Amino acid sequence: MTFPPDPLPDRPLPPDLVAALVALLGPRFTSAAAVRLQHGRDESYHPPFPPDAVVYPHTTEEVAAIVRACAARRVPMIPFGAGTSLEGHVAALRGGVCLDLSGMDAIVAVRPQDMDATVQAGVTRKRLNAHLRDTGLFFPIDPGADATLGGMAATRASGTNAVRYGTMREAVLALTVVTPQGEVIRTGGRARKSSAGYDLTRLYVGSEGTLGLITEVTVRLHGIPxxxxxxxxxxxxxxxxxxxxxxxxxxxxxxxxxxxxxxxxxxxxxxxxxxxxxxxxxxxxxxxxxxxxxxxxxxxxxxxxxxxxxxxxxxxxxxxxxxxxxxxxxxxxxxxxxxxxxxxxxxxxxxxxxxxxxxxxxxxxxxxxxxxxxxxxxxxxxxxxxxxxxxxxxxxxxxxxxxxxxxxxxxxxxxxxxxxxxxxxGIGYGKMSHLEAEHGDALAVMRRLKRALDPDDLMNPGKIVRLDL
CATH class of the missing domain: 3.40.462.10 (FAD-linked oxidases, C-terminal domain)
Known part of the structure; x- marks a missing residue:
């Protein structure tokens, strides 16, 4: 268990960034203290670390625009789903902008014949299963909380059904991800197996928002028993x-x-x-x-x-x-x-x-x-x-x-x-001290991977690995 680091002094967002985000989102940008406090805490004992502002994008394109605006000014970005994590994943340890993806709640497609579905990151598991009720299919990953599918992918969630149906590692077929540079990429496809290149889907599943922001998830479904x-x-x-x-x-x-x-x-x-x-x-x-x-x-x-x-x-x-x-x-x-x-x-x-x-x-x-x-x-x-x-x-x-x-x-x-x-x-910042004992030299490889993909350390900084050692 890692207890909280000392908070950094307040650093207001650059005025031109605020202007750009307000122009893009209008009232879906806020710096209200109560909203910031809500988005700086999770369900655990960890004290809140509020972001400097909260934004509510509705599309992948808006997420990409927000990321480009923040990256140009080297402002940290922290994704937020339902706030049910337990290791300080959503704490804004260095301030910055919190992207609340709960409004990205469209069920993009359900394909009963192929037993898969594509949803935006803010769709919760209970909402997906309610939508699937008439298809004879269900999504089995059940971490207990009514978490968002984007958050579940980001933390490689599992839960009570994992012994039979596996975890999010097995459930996710493909992702849409916004990179730290604001590019939109799609990892994987809907085929049940592939040997085509690096497995970027598995890289982002469990990355806790430190390598990119997940905006859409394609998941496997199962027949209702x-x-x-x-x-x-x-x-x-x-x-x-x-x-x-x-x-x-x-x-x-x-x-x-x-x-x-x-x-x-x-x-x-x-x-x-x-x-x-x-x-x-x-x-x-x-x-x-x-x-x-x-x-x-x-x-x-x-x-x-x-x-x-x-x-x-x-x-x-x-x-x-x-x-x-x-x-x-x-x-x-x-x-x-x-x-x-x-x-x-x-x-x-x-x-x-x-x-x-x-x-x-x-x-x-x-x-x-x-x-x-x-x-x-x-x-x-x-x-x-x-x-x-x-x-x-x-x-x-x-x-x-x-x-x-x-x-x-x-x-x-x-x-x-x-x-x-x-x-x-997952790790967040609450379990970072245990990673070296578990992974040894592999932790240095994780750090190099983070530095290669997010060299300015803007994506959920201070989680999993630190680059400021």
Missing amino acids: ETVMAAVCPFPSVAQAVNTVIHTIQAGIPIARVEFLNAHQMEAVNRYSRMNHAVTPTLFFEFHGSPAHVTEQVEVVRALAADQGGADFQWTATPEERDRLWAARHTAYYAALALRPGAKGFSSDVCVPISRLADCLTETEADLEASSLTTTVVGHVGDGNFHVLFVIDPDDPAQREEANRLNERIVARALAMEGTCTGEH
Whole structure:
């Protein structure tokens, strides 16, 4: 965890840039303090770093014009979608202009025969799925928050469905990107595979706005499953719950979702969502497929859970009960914050090979139980990813120091197990200190890449890698 750098002194935008942006956008340019503050913060503990102005483009051409105007005057640019990131991605660490892309919300094309769609960057995942409802298709990447597709591509988001449907890395077919020089490029096409040159699509997916601004996204779609069944099962211990997941994955069962919540998180969920689950390590499951196939999956997983002490395996196929179960999981973050009203949360985000998950989680739980901090654990354990949420007063130096100490241990443990410091949240500036330990000399290559594409360091500067070392 990296705590915030000291803010730079206020630097007003060049008057000629303000005039150019007002001429281009009219009332869609603002320097109002409240709007700037809103666009300088995300959902995490990170304090706000407001930009100097906020603009609301509606087209790729407007984005390109804004970028050219800012680049000519060496003014930083920070993209903003829904503001749901967790590592300070939207903080204007050096001031500059924030480009709020939420108004770019057109669904450009849906192609049911090819099972793909093209949308502007500001379209949210829920809006896309509502639009797709009559096609028999859906977009499966579900990070929990109703994030924008542009933001999800920029952070390489994943979430609860990743174990079956993959992450944004697999979901994105092509992008429209505005480069730091204001050029508009299209990466990739709609073919399901290609060997044509460098894979620029994968370069920009996960680049967090540091190499260019994503304005359109073409994504893969999937057929809505004929049958969906959800289940919940408590376990006597963390190891037994995780071993059930490992055996399920190793058995080749195509489970759609499997989520882990530790005892503290289950207590928070019960209070917040008015449920009465056992306060013990618990797995939430979801199964997709034909009726016969789903029934077979459920029976096999129930048997595997029973072998690990999960005797109270309960399932439901009714949409109402299923939605209620997953609503409780999706509000787990806010449920944990409610354990200490007025506190803030920051979340670890490690991911390890599935065979090391039980060891990693068990050792982490021991660390947490020995600490005085309020913490909870949730995990997309089907792909080895879990989050420890530290619920702290960020103005209390002792709590910050203890949270930092625990987080350093969690990351070091994951890296020692050949894992990663972030499975899905990304780096922002919050995790920059861990990149060198994870990537070693490869970090220098990332820095050279950033310098080659954005030599003036204007695209979301101070995130992922720094050029002012």
